[in-house]
Amino acid sequence: MEKIQVLTDGVLDTVAQSTIDSYAAAAANGLAKLTDGTGAGNDFLGWVKLPEEITLSLLDDINATAASLRENCEVVVAIGIGGSYLGAKAVIEALGNSFAAYKHQGTQVLFAGQNIGEDYLAELQEYLADKKFGIIVISKSGTTTEPAIAFRILKEQLEKQLGTEEARKRIVAITDEHRGALRTLANTEGYKTYVIPDNVGGRFSVLTPVGLLPIAVAGYDIQALVNGAVEMEKATLNGSDKSALTYAMTRNALYNNGKKIEILVNYNPKLHFLAEWWKQLYGESEGKDNKGIFPAAVDNTTDLHSMGQWIQEGERTIFETVISVENSQRELRIPFDEANLDGLNYIAGKRIDEVNKMAELGTRLAHIDGGVPNIRIVIPAIEASVLGQLIYFFEAACGISGYILDVNPFNQPGVEAYKRNMFALLKKPGYEKETEAIQKKLGK
Numbered sequence: 001m002e003k004i005q006v007l008t009d010g011v012l013d014t015v016a017q018s019t020i021d022s023y024a025a026a027a028a029n030g031l032a033k034l035t036d037g038t039g040a041g042n043d044f045l046g047w048v049k050l051p052e053e054i055t056l057s058l059l060d061d062i063n064a065t066a067a068s069l070r071e072n073c074e075v076v077v078a079i080g081i082g083g084s085y086l087g088a089k090a091v092i093e094a095l096g097n098s099f100a101a102y103k104h105q106g107t108q109v110l111f112a113g114q115n116i117g118e119d120y121l122a123e124l125q126e127y128l129a130d131k132k133f134g135i136i137v138i139s140k141s142g143t144t145t146e147p148a149i150a151f152r153i154l155k156e157q158l159e160k161q162l163g164t165e166e167a168r169k170r171i172v173a174i175t176d177e178h179r180g181a182l183r184t185l186a187n188t189e190g191y192k193t194y195v196i197p198d199n200v201g202g203r204f205s206v207l208t209p210v211g212l213l214p215i216a217v218a219g220y221d222i223q224a225l226v227n228g229a230v231e232m233e234k235a236t237l238n239g240s241d242k243s244a245l246t247y248a249m250t251r252n253a254l255y256n257n258g259k260k261i262e263i264l265v266n267y268n269p270k271l272h273f274l275a276e277w278w279k280q281l282y283g284e285s286e287g288k289d290n291k292g293i294f295p296a297a298v299d300n301t302t303d304l305h306s307m308g309q310w311i312q313e314g315e316r317t318i319f320e321t322v323i324s325v326e327n328s329q330r331e332l333r334i335p336f337d338e339a340n341l342d343g344l345n346y347i348a349g350k351r352i353d354e355v356n357k358m359a360e361l362g363t364r365l366a367h368i369d370g371g372v373p374n375i376r377i378v379i380p381a382i383e384a385s386v387l388g389q390l391i392y393f394f395e396a397a398c399g400i401s402g403y404i405l406d407v408n409p410f411n412q413p414g415v416e417a418y419k420r421n422m423f424a425l426l427k428k429p430g431y432e433k434e435t436e437a438i439q440k441k442l443g444k
């Protein structure tokens, strides 16, 4: 299997190699904390050896459930938010055809519960009205409001369409083994269920059934995805692959040099949601205790025509991490045109990908010249096994980087603040005091 590579020569105008190297001990220490469980948040390290612990029987079971959903449904709606949504969405988008998004082997995978959009849900209901559909409802806590609302609405619709008994056969719940409202509901209704391990946090759960089932329903090879992750896990933990260490060291060296914002850049629109997944992974893991790199993302060359100006000449507080894809899956060349009215004959015969690569190289050189350090992550192709490698690499680097930053990379206390206010405003039972306080604040 071809490996991904992390190249850091594009940052050396900003931080010297010796500065990056000065983080080596902290990075090694961070990796040791991940493996020996001596760091903060050590009750959430289940993801560290998760890839190699995934059993064939679990994969077979997931593939069998996916096959049955595919057989019985034209559409499967995966309901979840945050870590219970972004991993599956990222992989399905990356592997899917751009114009038959989520549509494989006759089954379309759509998402809900990742927002509280009334129009979104109403339009989804309308779309599903004349279709055979199924539901995968995913929530580790089993109590998150957004997916709970979406599930209540779609469950009712499915039951109306099929009757309660038949509907039950088309609903799969993925949640905690024992706790939470979704577990109680799933047990009461007798749904097929999968467990999210206690020691795997939401944003590290893409390689559990949370990500694997929707990805399998969409028709992609979850065994290859897991194989890629296993390979990266072994190489990272036995020290033969230093990519995660290098990335963690370099981004911390840049952060401490005033580069507070990291922009993950792609030149392939299929990677848009991989960046969304990455933003959650790094944002929730590092943004705490009033510190942490702000993770942002752009899709190029599209965003060179919107954000390119800011990146080239705006405040010099940013660095870029570019995902470079070596090989595209398809081949398309620019045709020769006798009249040449558009003046494009100078690139006639070239592959589109060659032009894209020149745009990428040209941009990288311009940004480095403009004071934007560049890290490059080179991946051989957008394939399941490569995505597996990339996912594990980003997860491991995130844990190491969080420990270098001296935060607990595995909690997210900050996400509770909006929920408290929302519950108070909605007058949720148990939030009476908060309701009173917030109404006072609002002058009511």
Ligand code: PA5
Binding pocket: 081, 082, 083, 084, 138, 139, 140, 141, 142, 143, 144, 147, 201, 202, 203, 204, 284, 412
């Ligand atoms: O990373 C996390 O833990 C969170 O972002 C969760 O994934 C997100 O809040 C959804 O939580 P749950 O799966 O409990 O519904």
